[in-house]
Amino acid sequence: MLAFIARRLxxxxxxxxxATFIMxxxxxxxxxxLGDLREQSTPQAQAQMAARIKAxxxxxxxxxxxxxxxxxxxxxxxxxxxxxxxxxxxxxLATTATMQLVIxxxxxxxxxGITIGVVSALRQYSSxxxxxxxxxxxxxxxxxxxxxxxxxxxxxxxxxxWLRDPVIPLWVIGLVAVFAGLVWASIYKGRWKxxxxxxxIGFAVTAVVLxxxxxxxxxADPGLGFPFVLVVSLAAAAGASALIAGWENLQxxxxxxxxxxxxxxxxxxxxxxxxxxxxxxxxxLALLTIVVSWALGHTLGGLLRRQAIxxxxxxxxxxxxxxxxxxxxxxxxxxxxxxxxxxIATIGSETPNYSGDFxxxxxxxxxxxxxxxxxxxxxxxxxxxxxxxxxxxxxxxxDYVRTARAKGLPxxxxxxxxxxxxxxxxxxxxxxxxxxGVFSGAVVTEHVxxxxxxxxxxxxxxxxxxxxxxxxxxxxxGAAIVIWNMIADIAxxxxxxxxxxx
Amino acid sequence: MxxxxxxxxxxxxxxxxxxxxxxxxxxxxxxxxxxFRHKGALFGLVLFVFVFVLxxxxxxxGPIPGWWDKPWTGSGTLLDxxxxxxxxxxxxxxxxxxxxxxxxxGQDNLGKDYFALxxxxxxxxxxxxxxxxxxSTVVGTxxxxxxxxxxxxxxxxxxxxTDVMITIPVLIIGAVVGQMAGNLGPYFLAxxxxxxxxxxxxxxxxxxxxxxxEKEFVEAAQAVGTSAKRIIFKHILPNTLGVIIVSATLAVSxxxxxxxxxxxxxxxxxxxxxxxGQLIETYRSAMVTRPWLFWWxxxxxxxxxxxxxxxxxxxxxxxxxxxxxxxx
Numbered sequence: 087m088l089a090f091i092a093r094r095l096x097x098x099x100x101x102x103x104x105a106t107f108i109m110x111x112x113x114x115x116x117x118x119x120l121g122d123l124r125e126q127s128t129p130q131a132q133a134q135m136a137a138r139i140k141a142x143x144x145x146x147x148x149x150x151x152x153x154x155x156x157x158x159x160x161x162x163x164x165x166x167x168x169x170x171x172x173x174x175x176x177x178x179l180a181t182t183a184t185m186q187l188v189i190x191x192x193x194x195x196x197x198x199g200i201t202i203g204v205v206s207a208l209r210q211y212s213s214x215x216x217x218x219x220x221x222x223x224x225x226x227x228x229x230x231x232x233x234x235x236x237x238x239x240x241x242x243x244x245x246x247x248w249l250r251d252p253v254i255p256l257w258v259i260g261l262v263a264v265f266a267g268l269v270w271a272s273i274y275k276g277r278w279k280x281x282x283x284x285x286x287i288g289f290a291v292t293a294v295v296l297x298x299x300x301x302x303x304x305x306a307d308p309g310l311g312f313p314f315v316l317v318v319s320l321a322a323a324a325g326a327s328a329l330i331a332g333w334e335n336l337q338x339x340x341x342x343x344x345x346x347x348x349x350x351x352x353x354x355x356x357x358x359x360x361x362x363x364x365x366x367x368x369x370x371l372a373l374l375t376i377v378v379s380w381a382l383g384h385t386l387g388g389l390l391r392r393q394a395i396x397x398x399x400x401x402x403x404x405x406x407x408x409x410x411x412x413x414x415x416x417x418x419x420x421x422x423x424x425x426x427x428x429x430i431a432t433i434g435s436e437t438p439n440y441s442g443d444f445x446x447x448x449x450x451x452x453x454x455x456x457x458x459x460x461x462x463x464x465x466x467x468x469x470x471x472x473x474x475x476x477x478x479x480x481x482x483x484x485d486y487v488r489t490a491r492a493k494g495l496p497x498x499x500x501x502x503x504x505x506x507x508x509x510x511x512x513x514x515x516x517x518x519x520x521x522x523g524v525f526s527g528a529v530v531t532e533h534v535x536x537x538x539x540x541x542x543x544x545x546x547x548x549x550x551x552x553x554x555x556x557x558x559x560x561x562x563x564g565a566a567i568v569i570w571n572m573i574a575d576i577a578x579x580x581x582x583x584x585x586x587x588x
Numbered sequence: 589m590x591x592x593x594x595x596x597x598x599x600x601x602x603x604x605x606x607x608x609x610x611x612x613x614x615x616x617x618x619x620x621x622x623x624f625r626h627k628g629a630l631f632g633l634v635l636f637v638f639v640f641v642l643x644x645x646x647x648x649x650g651p652i653p654g655w656w657d658k659p660w661t662g663s664g665t666l667l668d669x670x671x672x673x674x675x676x677x678x679x680x681x682x683x684x685x686x687x688x689x690x691x692x693x694g695q696d697n698l699g700k701d702y703f704a705l706x707x708x709x710x711x712x713x714x715x716x717x718x719x720x721x722x723x724s725t726v727v728g729t730x731x732x733x734x735x736x737x738x739x740x741x742x743x744x745x746x747x748x749x750t751d752v753m754i755t756i757p758v759l760i761i762g763a764v765v766g767q768m769a770g771n772l773g774p775y776f777l778a779x780x781x782x783x784x785x786x787x788x789x790x791x792x793x794x795x796x797x798x799x800x801x802e803k804e805f806v807e808a809a810q811a812v813g814t815s816a817k818r819i820i821f822k823h824i825l826p827n828t829l830g831v832i833i834v835s836a837t838l839a840v841s842x843x844x845x846x847x848x849x850x851x852x853x854x855x856x857x858x859x860x861x862x863x864x865g866q867l868i869e870t871y872r873s874a875m876v877t878r879p880w881l882f883w884w885x886x887x888x889x890x891x892x893x894x895x896x897x898x899x900x901x902x903x904x905x906x907x908x909x910x911x912x913x914x915x916x
Contacts, residue, residue, distance in 0.1 A: 101748070105755040109764070116767040223628075223901070227893030229845055231852045232868060232886040239875050526759035533853050545853055548763055556764075564755045 091576070098568040102561075103156075109560050110152045110553060117551040119144065119168070138168065142553075155557065164561075165554040167547060176543060177558045183435055184539035186455065187531065188524045191462035196517045198463065199470025204506065205273060206471065207478035214272035218471060225468030230527055234461040234534040238432045242457055246428040252305035254296055263293035307419050310412040312353045319346040319408055323401035331393045332498055341386040341394040342401040345379040349405030353412075360413050363444050368410070375402045414452065417445040421453075429453050433536040458535045462527055466520065474513050481509040511581045515574040522570035525563040619830075622906035629902020636895035639888065643710035646703070658691075660704035661860070672702075672880045694880040696871065706884045709864040712857055713844055714892060716778040720843030723782025725836040728789025733820050735790070736797025747794070753787045762846055766855030774857045781846060789835050796828040830907030837900030841893045848889050864889045 118124070119142060123135045138144070143151050158165055164173040206215040267289030274284040299305065323346035324339060331338035359367075379402030380395055387394025422429045424446075425437060431454040440450055481487065482505050490504045491497075529541030536542075540559050547555035579585045613621070623629055648654030672694035693702040735746040753761075765780045800806065801824065809819050848865030850856035857863035862870075864885040871881035 101751045101755055104748075104752045108752065109756060109761070112761070112764045112768070116764050223894060223897055224890070227841065227845075227890050227897055229848050229852075229865070229868075229886065229889050229893075231849060231865075232889065235868070235872055235875065235882065236886075239879075243876075523757065526757045529759050529763075530849050530853060544760065545763065545855075548767055549854070551767075560756070560760060563757050563760060567755055567757070 087576075091572070094572050094575070098572065102564050102568055105564055106156070106557065106560065107152060110155065110557060111148055113548065113551070113553045113556050114148045114151065116548070119551040121551070141166075141170070142168070151553075155554065159561075164558050167555045168550060168552045173554050173558045176555065177540075177562065180538065180540045180543045180559070181562055183537060184525070184528050184532070184541065186435070186451070187458055187537060187539060188462070188521075188528055190455065191459045192466065192517070192520055192524055194459070195463040195466030196470050196513075196520065199467045200474045200510070200513060202467070203471035203474030204478050204509070207475040207482065207509075208501065209273060209275060210479060212272055212275070214269065215475075217272065218475075222468040222472050225464060228465065230461060230465050231530050231534055233464055234458070234531055237457050237461055238534065241460070242430040242432045246430055249305060249422075249427065249429070252300070252303055254300040259293055259296045259300070262296060263289045266292040309415045309418070310408060312350075315353055315405065315408045315412060316347075316350040319350050319401065319405035322346070322404055323397070326400060327393075327397050329498070329502060330397060331390060332496070335390055335393070337386060337388040337390050338383075338394040338397050341383040342397040344386055345382045345398040346401040346405045348378070348382070349375065349402050349409070353409060356409060357413070360409075363413075365444070372403065372406060375399075375406045378402065414445055414449050417442075417449050421446055421449050430456060432457065435537055458531045458537060461531055461534075462524070465527060469520075470513070470516070473516050474509070477512050478505065478509040481505045484508075511578065514577045514581060518570045518574035518577060522567040525566065619906045623902050626902035626905055628898045629906075632895040632898025632902065635891060636899065639710065639891050639895065640714060643707050643714060646707045647711075649711060656704060656707070658701035658704050660701070660708040660862070665699055693884045694878065696878070696881055697874070702881060702884065705862065705867065706864070706888060709862045709867045709885055710888050710892070712774050712861060712863040713847060713865070713889070716774055716781070716847045716857070716863065717840050717844035717892070717896075719775065719778035720782045720785060720846070721836050721840035723779055724786040724839050724843075725789055725832060727783060728786030728835075729793050729825075729832055731786065732790040732793025732795075733797055733825065736794040737801055737816065737820050737824065743794075746790070750787050750790050753784065758785060758846060759849065762850050763853065763855040766850045771858060774861055774863065777857065778847070781843070781850075785839065785843070785846070789832070789839065792831055792835055793828060796831055797824060800824045800827055830903075834900055834904045834907060837896055837903055841896040841900065844889065844893050844896070 120135055120138060123131050123138065143154060146154075155165060164177065166172055167176070202218055206212075206218040209215050267285040267287075270288035271281045271285035274281050320343060323342035327339040327342045333339075359371075376399055379398040382402075383395035383398030384391060386398075418429070421442070424440070424442070425431075431437065431450075435451065435454050436447075437450055437454075440447070442450070487500060487505050490500045495504075525540065528539060529544060531537070532539050532541035533545065540562060543555055544559040547559075644654075646654045646656040647660055648656075673691050691701050691703060693706055695702055696705070731746050731750070735743040761784050762781055765784060766777060769777045769780045806819060806823060809823050814823070847856055847863060848868070851863045851865030852869045854869070857866050859866070867885040868882060871878065875882045
């Protein structure tokens with residue numbers, strides 16, 4: 087394994103090196119770096135031009151310039167841009183901004199996409215499946231900049247307007263509820279009577295929830311509250327263990343419920359601790375949650391420890407996450423007042439000159455992340471749902487799945503243990519490659535939302551024909567592709583023992 | 589699997605054992621049949637032909653005049669704040685009848701007819717997308733075929749080259765190429781974009797060649813002394829045609845998204861010429877006051893990309909030998 091990684095790394099670095107040469111030459115040839123000075127007629131222009139020629143070494147051939155840049159790179163120096171600022175510090179800032187944007191979007195997009203894909207594979211040729219297939223085709227054909235601008239206009243600006251009087255009209259509630267009922271009914275597999283009941287329940291629950299939210303002006307000051315946290319975390323713990331361990335195995339479920347329950351009961355005691363939190367203390371609390379849940383899973387799990395521990399940790403973290411969201415939303419009211427009642431932001435990564443405690447600042451970045459993340463999720467969703475559907479269908483037709491059914495295993499075990507786990511092997515690779523490729527999506531999204539990340543840095547310096555920052559961005563993007571490709575290979579070999587790395 | 593049409597036997601009905609009529613069909617007939625029975629593919633084809641004909645016939649192309657009387661350049665007088673006059677609701681439903689009106693897609697703030705402008709953008713975007721698809725498929729096929737057939741050092745060199753190209757994100761190298769070629773017009777830009785996006789086709793074709801070159805019919809051809817060129821182009825390539833056609837369609841749909849995205853961030857088609865992506869970028873700020881300036885180009889991008897994707901899906905099913913749902 088180690089030999090494989092070393093060899094792969096060596097080859098990949100050579101490939102990346104060759105790619106930097108191509109990029110450098112292309113960028114250097116892409117325009118006139120003195121263009122802006124040539125147009126000026128001031129007497130200093132000549133001197134400035136001479137200074138820039140010296141600084142950018144424009145008087146030597148491009149390959150020589152490249153090797154100069156490469157020599158600096160090996161000494162750990164990314165060089166300076168046209169105006170003399172160090173590229174490395176800009177690059178660090180830009181990479182952090184892009185990471186923020188991309189990580190959440192990719193993970194959420196993968197999670198939602200896989201769920202949809204698996205469900206539509208399990209209900210092949212149902213109306214749900216056909217609907218999802220069509221929606222995926224539409225998503226494939228959507229230009230990301232168009233979607234992003236639409237989100238900006240209709241989700242942000244009009245939603246902010248609507249927040250002044252957050253009442254949902256009855257006909258909207260009706261339409262949404264009918265749609266939700268139809269979706270649930272199309273997932274349900276069975277006689278029309280069952281379908282009708284599912285439709286009714288889906289319709290009623292959606293309508294009641296929306297009506298209650300609208301009538302209580304929840305959107306004006308959203309929050310979760312203790313009862314919500316308790317009920318949802320317990321329900322999620324029970325649901326997850328029913329899916330993974332099954333109703334008949336109670337020990338993992340006890341572990342998960344205990345972990346969720348302990349977390350939820352700490353709601354009130356935690357408020358004091360959370361009131362002056364910072365990133366470090368939040369991370370500490372998350373770590374503590376993991377340790378405690380692990381211990382709970384270990385003690386309560388019995389013989390099924392291997393299932394109980396992850397379930398308990400998942401439930402604990404979910405409960406912690408709910409409490410975290412609840413605390414952030416407590417900052418909502420004062421936050422909306424300070425941003426003139428327009429909470430959903432459309433430009434940049436933070437409100438300029440905004441200061442507040444940890445929760446206000448977190449809410450501020452969350453509100454800025456909302457739209458770009460949504461745009462990226464929508465674009466990524468299609469691919470993930472298609473791939474996981476195809477992979478799942480392929481696995482469901484394998485002989486071992488038939489064997490599992492034939493020997494009388496419950497359908498849940500067949501799907502979760504035999505089919506799903508094998509069906510997800512190719513998807514791991516695709517998610518890894520997704521991380522490698524998100525840069526492209528981020529360039530456009532950053533342009534729409536005025537986000538100062540890698541994409542903005544790249545477009546700006548390319549427009550000015552400034553090779554060093556462009557090369558800096560490319561190094562990050564190219565290294566991401568190389569490394570994530572390798573991770574994909576290793577993950578594949580680890581998950582599928584039939585594949586041997588050599 | 590061969591696409592040789594010389595074998596088109598007059599489909600003579602044989603009365604089978606169970607009273608079923610069995611008809612002999614060539615591969616091409618089978619594929620065409622399956623394709624035209626695929627509802628999505630048919631929908632895609634109709635939509636694409638409609639958009640194509642609309643874009644090229646309305647304002648004309650080059651020296652050929654079109655049926656639309658207003659030019660895409662030059663401004664005019666603003667009528668009704670430039671609102672679109674297109675109406676599709678018939679009078680008996682309470683609408684104002686089905687008609688195009690003076691400016692069906694509205695006008696921009698200078699009074700330019702937006703229908704003509706959108707049609708021009710669609711023309712350029714379609715041409716660029718088709719060129720990207722064609723060029724990348726040809727380059728990728730040749731590289732993949734050479735690498736897969738000759739193996740050895742040819743394969744090493746070509747595949748390392750592919751690895752290097754894959755390391756550079758398409759949008760990055762596309763933007764750099766766009767910066768270089770944008771001023772030389774959309775056709776040159778399309779050519780350049782095609783030259784950098786061949787990698788996936790090359791890998792696909794190489795994989796096909798690697799397995800096909802071990803087959804008996806290739807061995808037989810080699811045994812009688814057929815030249816490598818003939819084996820590649822006459823013996824192996826026709827067998828990979830299905831894969832190539834499908835990936836070419838997908839290259840067209842990703843090509844239109846690439847071009848519009850590049851034009852949107854300013855590295856694609858440059859003024860005075862226009863494309864759908866550039867129209868969106870130009871009128872993005874007018875979203876609040878003149879939303880139609882933003883809607884139409886977007887709808888056309890989606891229509892083109894969606895129809896091409898549907899055609900590609902239909903072709904994939906049609907070429908799939910395991911696909912035998914359509915028998916008679």
